[in-house]
Amino acid sequence: MPVSLYASPPGVLFPRGSPQEWGQAARQPPGLLPAQCRAFSNNKILVELDTSSGVATMKFKSPPVNSLSLDFLTEFCISLEKLENDRACRGLIITSAVPRVFSSGLDINEMCGKSREHYAEFWRAVQEMWIRLYSSNMVTVAAINGSSPAGGCLIALTCDYRIMVENPKYIIGLNEAQLGIVAPFWFKDTFVKAVGHRVAERSLQLGLLHSVPEAHRIGLVDEVVPEEKLQEKAAAVVAQWLALPDHARQLTKSMMRKAVLDHMLAHREEDIQNFVNFISKDSIQKSLSMYMEMLKKKKS
Numbered sequence: 001m002p003v004s005l006y007a008s009p010p011g012v013l014f015p016r017g018s019p020q021e022w023g024q025a026a027r028q029p030p031g032l033l034p035a036q037c038r039a040f041s042n043n044k045i046l047v048e049l050d051t052s053s054g055v056a057t058m059k060f061k062s063p064p065v066n067s068l069s070l071d072f073l074t075e076f077c078i079s080l081e082k083l084e085n086d087r088a089c090r091g092l093i094i095t096s097a098v099p100r101v102f103s104s105g106l107d108i109n110e111m112c113g114k115s116r117e118h119y120a121e122f123w124r125a126v127q128e129m130w131i132r133l134y135s136s137n138m139v140t141v142a143a144i145n146g147s148s149p150a151g152g153c154l155i156a157l158t159c160d161y162r163i164m165v166e167n168p169k170y171i172i173g174l175n176e177a178q179l180g181i182v183a184p185f186w187f188k189d190t191f192v193k194a195v196g197h198r199v200a201e202r203s204l205q206l207g208l209l210h211s212v213p214e215a216h217r218i219g220l221v222d223e224v225v226p227e228e229k230l231q232e233k234a235a236a237v238v239a240q241w242l243a244l245p246d247h248a249r250q251l252t253k254s255m256m257r258k259a260v261l262d263h264m265l266a267h268r269e270e271d272i273q274n275f276v277n278f279i280s281k282d283s284i285q286k287s288l289s290m291y292m293e294m295l296k297k298k299k300s
């Protein structure tokens with residue numbers, strides 16, 4: 001069921017290069033990796049595929065906080081498509097190479113002081129990321145090794161399973177309301193599917209960022225582990241899910257996710273227009289600028 005890039009209306013996303021060119025410049029020189037391991041890397045994401053297990057690990061490496069810029073999202077979708085089309089790959093672990101942060105969510109700079117055309121292009125890329133990950137045939141596990149607000153939390157929620165490192169400093173949740181913005185319906189639907197309606201309603205209205213134990217308690221993350229056990233645990237979970245026949249697991253996943261996915265696909269253009277109209281408002285631009293100021297002040 002994954003939605004093909006090539007089926008997208010022409011020119012909507014990925015203006016950069018043909019599939020054959022993706023990541024070639026940054027490919028690892030032969031001999032540096034074990035024979036059963038293939039790697040490709042662009043600027044912001046590193047992917048390593050272990051062909052013996054059929055499991056790829058995708059590491060976000062866009063310091064300081066892995067914010068989801070248009071470039072990041074484009075790389076993310078290209079990497080996903082490459083893996084989806086690779087018969088050697090059946091499972092995917094998503095994690096961060098940046099200390100203490102999984103992803104800080106959408107890059108706020110992409111939503112401030114830009115043109116309406118830019119907002120539309122950016123939002124289409126956010127949608128594309130979600131559509132690809134939500135409809136992936138691969139087993140997807142988020143190995144959350146740092147804070148993960150808003151869009152970062154959405155990536156984790158979109159996976160099949162979430163494991164988070166126990167650390168009193170890490171937080172996770174859909175905190176959009178705290179920024180004076182509103183999580184769109186498909187963020188909300190993905191969240192409700194994980195935690196249930198009541199918990200989601202309270203958490204979304206208050207824009208809560210949950211501690212790790214709290215996130216575990218409400219079902220936002222499935223498991224909590226010490227940092228040193230994360231990789232091992234994620235590999236064990238993927239192996240457990242991959243032990244089932246692919247067709248049965250994939251059809252079940254597709255059945256469970258169909259209604260939410262179809263709803264989004266049916267309202268995709270309307271959702272882009274809503275975003276552009278909302279984000280272009282002076283009052284929203286002011287809220288986002290104040291939030292960025294607050295983030296900077298917090299440091300000093």
Ligand SMILES: CCCCCCC/C=C/C(=O)SCCNC(=O)CCNC(=O)[C@H](O)C(C)(C)COP(=O)(O)OP(=O)(O)OC[C@H]1O[C@@H](n2cnc3c(N)ncnc32)[C@H](O)[C@@H]1OP(=O)(O)O
Nearest residue numbers: 064067104105106107108147149150151182275278295296
């Ligand atoms: C119909 C309308 C629909 C609208 C829907 C819109 C949906 C939006 C979804 C989103 O994802 S909005 C983004 C929400 N994200 C956040 O609120 C996270 C903000 N960041 C943090 O809380 C923290 O940065 C952190 C992730 C907990 C990490 O903390 P740490 O102390 O390690 O780093 P900082 O010093 O705070 O940040 C370093 C550096 O990075 C900048 N930055 C942080 N987050 C973002 C971001 N999301 N976008 C852009 N830039 C970000 C931060 O300002 C610092 O910059 P400098 O001061 O170093 O220049």
